[in-house]
Amino acid sequence: MAKIQMKTPLVEMDGDEMTRVIWQMLKDKLILPFVDLKSEYYDLGLEKRNETNDQITVDSAEATKKYGVAVKCATITPNAARMDEYNLKEMWKSPNGTIRAILDGTVFRQPILVKGITPYIPTWTKPICIARHAYGDVYKNTEMVVKKGSRAELCVTDENGEETRQLIFDFEKSDGIIQGIHNLDSSISSFARACFNYALDQKLDIWFATKDTISKKYDHTFKDIFQKIFDEEYKEKFEAAGITYFYTLIDDAVARVIRSSGGYIWACKNYDGDVMSDMIATAFGSLAMMTSVLVSPTGVYEYEAAHGTVQRHYYKHLKGEETSTNSVATIFAWSGALRKRGELDEIPELVSFADKLEKATIDTIESGIMTGDLYLLSTLENKQKVNTEAFLDAIHDKLTEIA
Numbered sequence: 001m002a003k004i005q006m007k008t009p010l011v012e013m014d015g016d017e018m019t020r021v022i023w024q025m026l027k028d029k030l031i032l033p034f035v036d037l038k039s040e041y042y043d044l045g046l047e048k049r050n051e052t053n054d055q056i057t058v059d060s061a062e063a064t065k066k067y068g069v070a071v072k073c074a075t076i077t078p079n080a081a082r083m084d085e086y087n088l089k090e091m092w093k094s095p096n097g098t099i100r101a102i103l104d105g106t107v108f109r110q111p112i113l114v115k116g117i118t119p120y121i122p123t124w125t126k127p128i129c130i131a132r133h134a135y136g137d138v139y140k141n142t143e144m145v146v147k148k149g150s151r152a153e154l155c156v157t158d159e160n161g162e163e164t165r166q167l168i169f170d171f172e173k174s175d176g177i178i179q180g181i182h183n184l185d186s187s188i189s190s191f192a193r194a195c196f197n198y199a200l201d202q203k204l205d206i207w208f209a210t211k212d213t214i215s216k217k218y219d220h221t222f223k224d225i226f227q228k229i230f231d232e233e234y235k236e237k238f239e240a241a242g243i244t245y246f247y248t249l250i251d252d253a254v255a256r257v258i259r260s261s262g263g264y265i266w267a268c269k270n271y272d273g274d275v276m277s278d279m280i281a282t283a284f285g286s287l288a289m290m291t292s293v294l295v296s297p298t299g300v301y302e303y304e305a306a307h308g309t310v311q312r313h314y315y316k317h318l319k320g321e322e323t324s325t326n327s328v329a330t331i332f333a334w335s336g337a338l339r340k341r342g343e344l345d346e347i348p349e350l351v352s353f354a355d356k357l358e359k360a361t362i363d364t365i366e367s368g369i370m371t372g373d374l375y376l377l378s379t380l381e382n383k384q385k386v387n388t389e390a391f392l393d394a395i396h397d398k399l400t401e402i403a
Helices: 017-031 046-051 055-067 080-085 095-103 185-202 218-241 250-259 270-284 311-318 328-345 348-366 372-377 388-402
Strands: 010-014 039-043 069-072 106-111 128-133 142-146 150-157 163-171 176-180 205-210 245-249 264-268 290-295 301-305
Touching (some): 055 069, 069 328, 095 290, 106 185, 106 270, 128 185, 163 176, 185 264, 205 250, 245 250, 264 270, 270 290, 301 328, 328 348
Parallel strands (some): 010 039, 128 264
Antiparallel strands (some): 106 128, 106 290
16 A cells, blocks of 8 residues: 655654653554654653753754644653653753743643543543643742741842832741742733634633632733633634633632533643643543643644653563553544644645544454553453553554555
């Protein structure tokens, strides 16, 4: 069978640990036999980021802006233990945070539903899409350890050199810690428009939630910008589409989500979206069954798995032990990137291939062949737990039948 030809490269960002192992295996079995892959490759493994002082992460984001579509493997965000394990020069920041800041994008994460996997919340019959703001907050923070007897102030110097100061805390009785975070009105505006556009595209209601009753400047600014943009630019469009937007407090939103049937977009600030997307993914079945796409205001797309590098399985793999690692989210990252590349370059064969790759993956699971995490959750009567490679082989066989 002739391979599908590509016109424009997509940006390929490799990663770490078990997902890196799966990355190459997946390409060899599910992509390269069918597609004449054109990609600009960047190794975002922790060793290479350390070697380049994290410049390679910046370069990969700039390449994504150039080519318009990227697919990313899961990567390590180092902690103190990783400093020693990888002999790092410094504790490099989250690659995802760096890429999100450069692209000024919004992350949309949505569970992948399959027969036999019942959500932990029985009323959830439709997917819940998390829209996560992808700039600022704790991912671009500045923090300090403060010694007893210190006085911490927030100081802003305007363009004329005038200072405005507010007391954060007087640490007269104890050591402590402080953290400074920021955001931009321009980024919040991009976030709001991305959410409203995606809601119109998907014909879904959208919720937005913060804690403006406590954070009367920071969170309240998010609320005000969302409402202003909605009223001025989207209200009539939403009415025509028969969908709604509403704002509520984050704790009320959590209560509403648990009682709901799904089928809407839940827009969250950066940290809230990080946490809630994992909660949604787990409650629907598995962290490895979650799509994730970063969308910039200029129409740039970066697809990735919503989960981490599967460290425990990687250590087993290094010992030569068998693993049964779920690769579905990584497969859907590739299918999403290839579909978008096909749409932008007007290659219907590539779009169709992406659809078939996803169908082959779902069909494999629903036929009873699955990895260990899904095996424990599935209610199918005839199910079979297979190892990491055998799962990809089974998908390959399904894909060969329909491609």
